[in-house]
Amino acid sequence: MYGKAFLEKPRKVRENLLTKMEIPEDLAGREPIITIAGSTNAVIENYRSILSYTSEKMVILTCCGKICITGKNLEIFTYDPMEMEIRGFISCIFLERR
16 A cells, blocks of 8 residues: 555654764664673674574574574573573574675
8 A cells, every 4th residue: 555665754764863863773772782791691682583592593583684693502591672681602693684
C-alpha cells in the first residue's frame, strides 16, 4: 500500500534529528557496542534479538547485521532489553554486516 520512500521517511527524520543534536550512533541505540574483558566475558549493548544460542555458538541480531560469538561453555549470564553479558571461553567474535 505504501511505497518504500514513505516507509523510509521516519528513519531519515530520526537520523537528521540525531545528527543535528550531535548524538553519536552508538548512544542513539543504532550501533552495537561490544565490550570484551579477557577471553571469558563479553557485554553486548544495542541488540535486537538472539537468533541462535548453544554452548559453542551464539548469533545475535543487531540493526546493522549479526554478531557471531564462538567458543566453549558459552552462557548468557545476564540479559535485559538493553544489554546482555556472555561468559565462557570466547574464541571469536565477528560482526556480519548486512
